[in-house]
Amino acid sequence: QSVLTQPPSVSAAPGQKVTISCSGSISNIANNYVSWYQQLPGTAPKLLIYDNNKRPSGIPDRFSGSKSGTSATLGITGLQTGDEADYYCGTWDSSLSAWVFGGGTKLTVL
Amino acid sequence: QVQVVESGGGLVKPGGSLRLSCAASGFTFSDYDMSWIRQAPGKGLEWVSYISGSGNSIYYADSVKGRLTISRDNAKNSLYLQMNSLRAEDTAMYYCARVYKGPDYWGQGTLVTVSS
Numbered sequence: 001q002s003v004l005t006q007p008p009s010v011s012a013a014p015g016q017k018v019t020i021s022c023s024g025s026i027s028n029i030a031n032n033y034v035s036w037y038q039q040l041p042g043t044a045p046k047l048l049i050y051d052n053n054k055r056p057s058g059i060p061d062r063f064s065g066s067k068s069g070t071s072a073t074l075g076i077t078g079l080q081t082g083d084e085a086d087y088y089c090g091t092w093d094s095s096l097s098a099w100v101f102g103g104g105t106k107l108t109v110l
Numbered sequence: 111q112v113q114v115v116e117s118g119g120g121l122v123k124p125g126g127s128l129r130l131s132c133a134a135s136g137f138t139f140s141d142y143d144m145s146w147i148r149q150a151p152g153k154g155l156e157w158v159s160y161i162s163g164s165g166n167s168i169y170y171a172d173s174v175k176g177r178l179t180i181s182r183d184n185a186k187n188s189l190y191l192q193m194n195s196l197r198a199e200d201t202a203m204y205y206c207a208r209v210y211k212g213p214d215y216w217g218q219g220t221l222v223t224v225s226s
Binding site for chain 1: 172219
């Protein structure tokens, strides 16, 4: 059971928009920055979003992040088949003194 | 460019030991905190351990406390994970990651299999 809760799967058609939620608590999301990662099949995770809503260089602006209270959201617009991957949220948990991840969300682009 | 490369994985029997290494390049290693993160086959990501740039601050996941030890050698730009008393549930791909406001650059991982 993960400290952060994500939906197991989401799906949408090419060109459409999808959002992935990440629910936590006061000890993690509410008081710390959230990161999002993309893991394509058979590869290592890649940073998509840090500091709740900032994109590293090279990450297209189709990817966005937001946070409100104890929840965070990853948004992806203009979906492409190449976006099919597992997506994870992560943040520091001040009570556990540990970095925590969500259970991951599998994105299917129909 | 920033690069981290893990090595040292393999097949080990339950109760055995293994030492993972992570070679870093493309950044000033001592300026950055580092972490180990693992992923069991078909499962999600699990954070394992963190070490500050100086090595003075260390944290572990409860699941590995007392069995796994993180360390670093800033002169060699290297991060290590000493794994003792290994269990079947430690079987996973182990990733080394640079930490800047969270894990940012990840290696390709090294596979650890604990089986008799």
